[in-house]
Structure formats: C-alpha cells, structure tokens
Amino acid sequence: MLQEVSKLISLQSVDSDIKSLMQEQQELPTGLRGLESNLAALQARTAAKQQELEETRKQHRQMEAEMAMLDEGITRSRQRLMEIKDNIEYKAMLKEIAFKEDRKDQKETEVLELLEQIESCTAHLESLHQESSVLQEALEKSRAEVQAEMAQRQEQLQTLLAQREEIEKAIPKQLVRRYDFIREKRHGLAIAEVRQGVCQACHMNLPPQKFIELQMDKELMTCPHCQRIIYYAPQDENGASDPAQAA
Ligand SMILES: [Zn+2]
Known part of the structure; x- marks a missing residue:
C-alpha cells in the first residue's frame, strides 16, 4: 500500500474519533434539559402559591381591620346606649348593636377560614420548597457529572488533535487539503477501501480496468x-475489519 494512503487511513480514523467525540460533547448537556424544565415548572408553581399566600394574608389583614372597626363601633354604640332616655331610640340602638355583632360574627368565621387557608398554603409552599431543593440538588449533581464527562472528552479530544497533527505532518500539504475537501463534501469520509471491485463508501463497482490499476498500487x-x-488492501479481502471503515 502507498505510504500516503496508509497515512490518510490513520488520519481518517483519528478524524472519525474526533467527530464522534465532538458529537458526544454536544449531546451530553441535553440530558440536563429534562431536569431543568421540571425545576422551572416547580418554581413557577411555587411562585404562584407564594402569590396566593400573600393575597390571602392581605385579605386576612383587611378582615382584621374591618373587625376592629366593627368592635369600636359596637363599643361606641354601647356607650351611647347608656345616655339614651327615649324608648324607641333605645330599641333602635339595641337593634343596631345586634346587627353589628352579627356582622362581627360573620367576619370572625371568615377570618378563621382565611387562617386555615394561610396554614394550608404555607404547608403546601413548604413541600414545594422541599421538592425544589431535592430537584435542585439532583440537577447540580447531574451538572457536575456532565462537566466531568465534558472535561474528560476535552482531554481525549486534545490527545486526538495532537495525534492528528503528528499524522498530518507526514502527509504532503496538498494531499491533506484534498483529503479535507473531499471529507467535507462526503460526510466525513474521504478515503474508502475497494473490495472485490466495489467502493465500500458508495457501494458502486469500479470499472474492471480501474480496479486492476488500483491493485497495482502505483x-x-x-x-x-x-x-x-x-485503496485496495489485499489482506482485507477475507473480510477482516478495517479501521478506515469504522467511520
Ligand atoms: Zn465510491
């Protein structure tokens, strides 16, 4: 086999390893997407619950203020009651007090309901926070794993690139350019073995004369x-695997 050809085969083998490594590097972080979107959804639910809690608290404060006003009103009405001498006016004032006390009772029930709501919201928020922190931890862990894997791939990549440079040095520049050009146009495969007259990359038959010339290795x-x-590799005619075809 021509020396240039065997160098090109090595170059292609390294290039195909580089290509798959880079692909792995691209795909590695996609595993995190699921966790990230789950966490984002959980955070959105937490924010909504938090808002609900704040609104309920606000309602509760308003209700308490209204109750305090009603209380004041009732106290004032009771004080005035002492001063009233007229029977009809007295009865009217009693009625007004009863009405205000009724309202106060209603408000008290509503306040209790709001307190219950606040309590359940708080508990729900607590569990959402816990869920978030578990997920966050899992995400951090996965991120660290991905980072470690990326670093490992990067190291392998550096080694391969150095190897590529070494191989490239031993090949005439013009041929490397030609190889790169074909590789780009032909999905990463620039050099192909021919077995029994068939190109192993495009699976087409070589004209017989051309196959004979190829076997002469000139x-x-x-x-x-x-x-x-x-290229033609006689030792591979029995079907032994060839590194150049691994791409
Ligand atoms: Zn072909």
Missing part, C-alpha cells in the same frame, strides 16, 4: 462515482 486513485480516494 498511484493515488479516486472512485469515479463518489470521488473519494480509494
């Missing part, structure tokens, strides 16, 4: 169908 040749650089 010069760099390309597939007439897919324009990839092609």
Whole structure:
C-alpha cells in the first residue's frame, strides 16, 4: 500500500474519533434539559402559591381591620346606649348593636377560614420548597457529572488533535487539503477501501480496468462515482475489519 494512503487511513480514523467525540460533547448537556424544565415548572408553581399566600394574608389583614372597626363601633354604640332616655331610640340602638355583632360574627368565621387557608398554603409552599431543593440538588449533581464527562472528552479530544497533527505532518500539504475537501463534501469520509471491485463508501463497482490499476498500487486513485480516494488492501479481502471503515 502507498505510504500516503496508509497515512490518510490513520488520519481518517483519528478524524472519525474526533467527530464522534465532538458529537458526544454536544449531546451530553441535553440530558440536563429534562431536569431543568421540571425545576422551572416547580418554581413557577411555587411562585404562584407564594402569590396566593400573600393575597390571602392581605385579605386576612383587611378582615382584621374591618373587625376592629366593627368592635369600636359596637363599643361606641354601647356607650351611647347608656345616655339614651327615649324608648324607641333605645330599641333602635339595641337593634343596631345586634346587627353589628352579627356582622362581627360573620367576619370572625371568615377570618378563621382565611387562617386555615394561610396554614394550608404555607404547608403546601413548604413541600414545594422541599421538592425544589431535592430537584435542585439532583440537577447540580447531574451538572457536575456532565462537566466531568465534558472535561474528560476535552482531554481525549486534545490527545486526538495532537495525534492528528503528528499524522498530518507526514502527509504532503496538498494531499491533506484534498483529503479535507473531499471529507467535507462526503460526510466525513474521504478515503474508502475497494473490495472485490466495489467502493465500500458508495457501494458502486469500479470499472474492471480501474480496479486492476488500483491493485497495482502505483498511484493515488479516486472512485469515479463518489470521488473519494480509494485503496485496495489485499489482506482485507477475507473480510477482516478495517479501521478506515469504522467511520
Ligand atoms: Zn465510491
């Protein structure tokens, strides 16, 4: 096999490893999306509950203020009652006091209901906060794991890039450019093996004469169908796997 061809095969093998590593790096953080959106939904529910609690508290404060006013009114009416001499006016005042006390009773029931609501809201919020913190912790953990994995991939990538540079040095620049060009146009595969006259990348038959020339291993040749650089590896005719085909 031509030396240039075997170098290109190594280059393609490293390039395909680089490509899958980069793909992994892109895909790794997507595992976090589910957790992140769950947490966001939980935070939205928490915020809504918090608002509900604040509104209920506000209603409760208003109600207490109204009750205090009613109380004051009742006290004042009772004081005036002592001063009233007229029987009809006295009865009217008694009626007014009874009415105010009734209202106060109603308000008291409403205040109790609001207090219950505040209590249940607070408990609900507490459990939402707990749920959030559990999820937050899980997310932090996953993030750290992803980061560690990313760092590991990055390290592997650096090694591969250094390897690529070494291999590239041993290949004529013009050929590397040609390889890069084909690789870009042909989905990352620039060099392909030909087995039994068939290009293993595009699965088309080589013209018989061309296949004979290829087996003579005299010069760099390309597939007439897919324009990839092609090679023939006699030791692989029995179907042994070839690293260049792993891409
Ligand atoms: Zn081909």
